[in-house]
Amino acid sequence: MCITTLGRDFGPIKLSNALKGAQAVKTGSDNHPRAADVIVAAIAARIASGELPDKHPLPAERDLMQEFGASRTVIREAISALSNRGLVESRPRYRPIVRKPDYETVLHATGDVVRHLLADSGGVRNLYRSRIFIERALVREAATAAQKPEIELLREALRLNELAIPDSNEFYRTDIQFHGVLYRMPKNPIFPAVHQGYTSWLAPHWEKMLRSPERNQVNYRAHKSIFDAIIDRDPEAADEALTNHLNAAWEYVRVTFELDE
């Protein structure tokens, strides 16, 4: 049992200043001598080196505190930081899972902040405009340099999209897939990650939109004309088709949400 005074610790104790400056040679960073940071760095290094393999659980907090000679408070703070940075994935009562970062992780970690940025309509608009910008470049590239296998992937995605016209949910899914093929064409893992970012960040707006086989039909035709322009090796036409398609979609969202511009 523990018998203590109930008072808080607002009583200052004045025997300080004796051995000042001897505490933190740890971080090296000028302005961040936090103990947790060292641990974050150490664990991050282990993850990077593969010593803590992907998908494996982190050691127990109580083990870590022994290992690093730190209090549980600090360990938890470190784990929290790792989690927020996306290096580990921590569900509420489970062992945090190591997650070697990939570009999707980065996007995922930022998701929250981005959602904040989208609070005002201008944010959504900017994000969407950037998406148009990227995709225009993607279809141009596709029209210029797409190889047969990629074309076939796109054709297949288009076919599935057509089949899904009657089912709006399925159409939504295949729609994303179709655009996803575009993002995979440059064979650069960054682009699919960006695509996932776009779809997940814009999803709240898109999903609330009313859908219908008629709308789906319109969108499918847009996809088809993009595809046709690509196999025709006509970047200008592809660019224009894509631009029209996405602008029309934006217009639809704009009206639905009664945004300003």
Added chain:
Amino acid sequence: MCITTLGRDFGPIKLSNALKGAQAVKTGSDNHPRAADVIVAAIAARIASGELPDKHPLPAERDLMQEFGASRTVIREAISALSNRGLVESRPRYRPIVRKPDYETVLHATGDVVRHLLADSGGVRNLYRSRIFIERALVREAATAAQKPEIELLREALRLNELAIPDSNEFYRTDIQFHGVLYRMPKNPIFPAVHQGYTSWLAPHWEKMLRSPERNQVNYRAHKSIFDAIIDRDPEAADEALTNHLNAAWEYVRVTFELDE
């Protein structure tokens, strides 16, 4: 004074299961009934609403614990989370400063993870390739639709770049500025943020590279040909000039660091 047993708390207590499920109606989220999350959300909301204005300090931890009726542990965890997400900026011993997120904040918050991704040469290459991809689209856009004021900005940046040829450090800076004008042209805050991401992430590689007035001269001429193509309204030429410029730069880095491909 406090008289306690020295043993840790590994003694399990077995009178559980009685009032289970009565702890956390708070978060609403299925899998994250963490107390800290509620507080994070609450504070984040205040920041978004402007109740906690940008650049103002957060309330003291001890005040927050009263306000939310939570322990200091939880408050700290919440603040740590906010900090990692870039919503507040916390220097070691100072009051955390509220920081309304912008796109640069997002990039900044991810910086660490991205640096991890760049550990292997493939990461750098992918990032750089994505940069080429974006900038190609940017110069195309510029050549197609740039207005006079923007052209003048670009001209000025080019002029400063030329003046800086003898001074490699200055040249490096004006080089970045020149490209920066390109990123600002679409009038979308996302692009400058991306540009900053590129420059800061790639900086470790670029800065170590040996520079010389001769190299600067080459790069300046590349910038000039890009600029010329833009004022000629020739997207193809601009695209090609930019591609050559960045590929040459990559080649230079590749050789310097003896990367694989």
Added chain:
DNA sequence: TCCCTCATTTTGGTATGACCAAACTTAGAA
């Protein structure tokens, strides 16, 4: 023998309370 159930042990989530040192505030000296 194998699967399911239940008791036991770990382990994450949270709360207290305490102490230090650096930042902040303020009152008094120059």
Added chain:
DNA sequence: TTCTAAGTTTGGTCATACCAAAATGAGGGA
């Protein structure tokens, strides 16, 4: 009035404790 020193917050850290859910293991039924 300005500078300085004392006093007061306040962030960083530690140690301890308890709860409840997850993980584990032992025993019983199919």
